[in-house]
Amino acid sequence: MAYSDKVVDHYNNPRNVGSLSKEDPNVGTGLVGAPECGDVMKLQMKINPNTQVIEEAKFKTFGCGSAIASSSLATEWVKGKTVEEALSIKNTDIVRELSLPPVKIHCSVLAEDAIKAAIGDWKKKHGVEVPVHEKASH
């Protein structure tokens, strides 16, 4: 399969690889996917409780090149955004940016799920009402 230049770039130079402390009250962690499915994404965000701005984002991904690229891109996009803005990122935005073929759309879905899960975890820590977990459109 041929990969788009952007996927190759994220694969070769993944942005924001790493981990934040799960114990930090300002860090939200999202772990989505399953090893049996061949994709697991861990996305973490450090969110300023006063401004609700995502100040830091880190990821680690087990998955194909497109899964790595989708999560790498997600960290780039959420950084500096408010929680509300980050929640508006749609998997289709990721598909478009990375020119993912139809067979790789699930990678973008997983990245959107990871963003939502990380924010959901942060909100839980802060006692903020967690909205009904909205699944990305497949």
Next chain:
Amino acid sequence: MAVKLPIYMDNHATTPVDPRVVDAMLPYFTEKFGNAASRNHSFGWAGEEAVETARQQIASLINATPKEIIFTSGATESDNLMIKGIAEMFREKGNHIITQAIEHKAVLDTCKNLEKHGFEVTYLPVQRDGRVSLDDLKAAIKPSTILITIMYANNEIGVINPIAEIGKIAKEHGIFFAVDGVQAVGKVPVDVQKDNIDLLAISGHKVYGPKGVGALYVRRRNPRVQLSAIIDGGGHERGMRSGTLNVPGIVGLGKACEIAQKEMPEEAARLLGLRERLRKGLEAKLDEVFINGSMEHRLPNNLNMSFAYVEGESLLMGINDIAVSSGSACTSATLEPSYVLKALGVGEDLAHTSIRFGLGRFNTQEEVDYVIDKMVQVVTKLRELSPLYEMAKEGIDISKVKWQTA
């Protein structure tokens, strides 16, 4: 010495044509282009003579006689012909066929097709080492069993079945024994007499011959095996396979078999040395790597390994100057991980991390060393990126985690 890139190490998928084979084939495209079935001029005779030489070369490699070799378009056709041909010819005698879970799709799908036409098929499981259990086989035999079809060596894990023992069981029960020999012929000694094989499918392009040509061994004595044809036409190949013979391809297959027979002892030893160098190199430099299938009963040129916590397709992407293949779902058309590894009981998580290395005649030690270094480098990098590796290092049992699947 600088290694020439990319490196081809996917010789179970196909092999390059040996230059000696190409040389043997070339005259049969141009000056010796005759139809081997033209009985009344020298062009036809030259074609026929070349085909008979090839029959001899192939027969010699597997300890058969030339009349027992018929030519096909490839091993998929040979597999179809040996299974459907027996099924149709002997359906009055019985409708039960025994095969096993990790056959090539050319066998599995042929059997599935027969199920739609009133045949009953038993798919034997394989043991953890990838081999068929003889007890399972014996238990599956019924009065209605007409055919046992088990591959000699598996195309993904290179594991060699107890063929002689299966042949003996089949013979004792008066059941035909058909073998997909694609990965084994030319790589390890295959002897249709010693192994009691009644039908054997052979491919050209897996033995450094051309694509588009294959052969089927059909036993003529003790017992004489009769087949129904699946292609109707001019009655070529003793009525078993109509169609003008692919003379250049057949010449190539014959020559490839001749070379394989002559060079097998030396080549098998050399490939085994390279394979072991590869295995030991990877095992020495990486933790949590697992070999899939028996190491004892295995083709000398195969290594199938799972690199835990690293997904196969991303691994292939990192080693894009090395041609190998993966059991990962993402590399297959079906999005399912390898059915072969699954049948062995390899967990789906590890199946996703598997890589098949297929060494061949033209691989060198320098290439093996390059592959080891590159694999170690990419696996290490991807593990740094892997949340699973991180969790495992933290002492979390990945299999106990409750995953949220989308």
